[in-house]
Amino acid sequence: MITFEPEFFLKRNRDIDEVTLRAIAREVRKDILKMTSNAQSGHPGGAMSATDIIVTLYYYKMRHNPLNPKWEERDRFVLSKGHVCPALYSVLARTGYFPLEKLMEFRKIDGDLQGHPDMHKTPGIEISTGSLGHGIGAAVGMALGLKLSGSDSKVYCMIGDGEAQEGSVWEATMAASHYNLSNLVVILDNNNLQIDGPVDEVMSIYPAAEKWRAFGWNVMEINGHDFKEIKEALDRADRSKFKPTIIIAKTVKGKGVSFMENRAEWHGKALPPELLKEALKELGETV
Numbered sequence: 001m002i003t004f005e006p007e008f009f010l011k012r013n014r015d016i017d018e019v020t021l022r023a024i025a026r027e028v029r030k031d032i033l034k035m036t037s038n039a040q041s042g043h044p045g046g047a048m049s050a051t052d053i054i055v056t057l058y059y060y061k062m063r064h065n066p067l068n069p070k071w072e073e074r075d076r077f078v079l080s081k082g083h084v085c086p087a088l089y090s091v092l093a094r095t096g097y098f099p100l101e102k103l104m105e106f107r108k109i110d111g112d113l114q115g116h117p118d119m120h121k122t123p124g125i126e127i128s129t130g131s132l133g134h135g136i137g138a139a140v141g142m143a144l145g146l147k148l149s150g151s152d153s154k155v156y157c158m159i160g161d162g163e164a165q166e167g168s169v170w171e172a173t174m175a176a177s178h179y180n181l182s183n184l185v186v187i188l189d190n191n192n193l194q195i196d197g198p199v200d201e202v203m204s205i206y207p208a209a210e211k212w213r214a215f216g217w218n219v220m221e222i223n224g225h226d227f228k229e230i231k232e233a234l235d236r237a238d239r240s241k242f243k244p245t246i247i248i249a250k251t252v253k254g255k256g257v258s259f260m261e262n263r264a265e266w267h268g269k270a271l272p273p274e275l276l277k278e279a280l281k282e283l284g285e286t287v
Helices: 006-010 018-039 044-061 082-095 100-105 135-149 167-178 208-214 227-238 273-282
Strands: 076-079 155-160 184-190 218-223 245-250
Touching (some): 018 044, 018 082, 018 100, 018 227, 018 273, 044 076, 044 082, 044 155, 044 227, 076 082, 082 100, 135 155, 135 167, 135 184, 208 218, 227 245
Parallel strands (some): 218 245
8 A cells, every 4th residue: 555644745746656646546446446336336437537637636736634634725626526436535545534444434324435525524525515516616616715815725626527517517617717716727527428328419518628718717638547647737727827727637437447448337336246356356456
């Protein structure tokens, strides 16, 4: 298990290479599959597409404090697509917010790790999310509040591409541009699959980049599984002084397990035990 002292996370742009990030992400994907399979419930597909970005945020970019989740100088992360919280729970546990063993409490009625993030139960969760389209509005409010207070803290928010069909996403997008929230970075987890099928067939959000540019945002498009590209995009976002930034990350639903990749049926279905063993083997675990 790759571990770091809590002090490691107190500054941004930490010295961590892509090989290490990739190894951490592999462990996170194993956690996601074990958690959802243990609960026989959850959303593994989107959690696996989001993993590499969330890992890079918490291990490389964001300033945060696992020993003091409400540290005033922290950067904030809002998981607007709250159903993919297994990825976030794994990263929070592995960075020291709570013991790794608690991951098996996922979706247990008396546990702290609910099926969608709960700010009242889980250390490190900034706001309860899961009703799609609402998290980005909360992130805009956080960024505006930090800007008005003179804080240099940043707000990062991950949204889904199916979620971007929600009108409230575009209201928040318009507000962020109006208030020049350069301290806000939104990442679009663009795996092009939602529960009913391909996004471009259900309700197309494309051309996404052109739409966000029209709303006055700084726009980047990257491979959401290339750690070098993720790091560079997050660094470039720091140089945007007058506009909010959106990083459109092209990702693969179910990334890391061959029979789950680009398959809509794994949006909200856990692996049965026999397929869990097969998936963990693909991720390098001796079962």
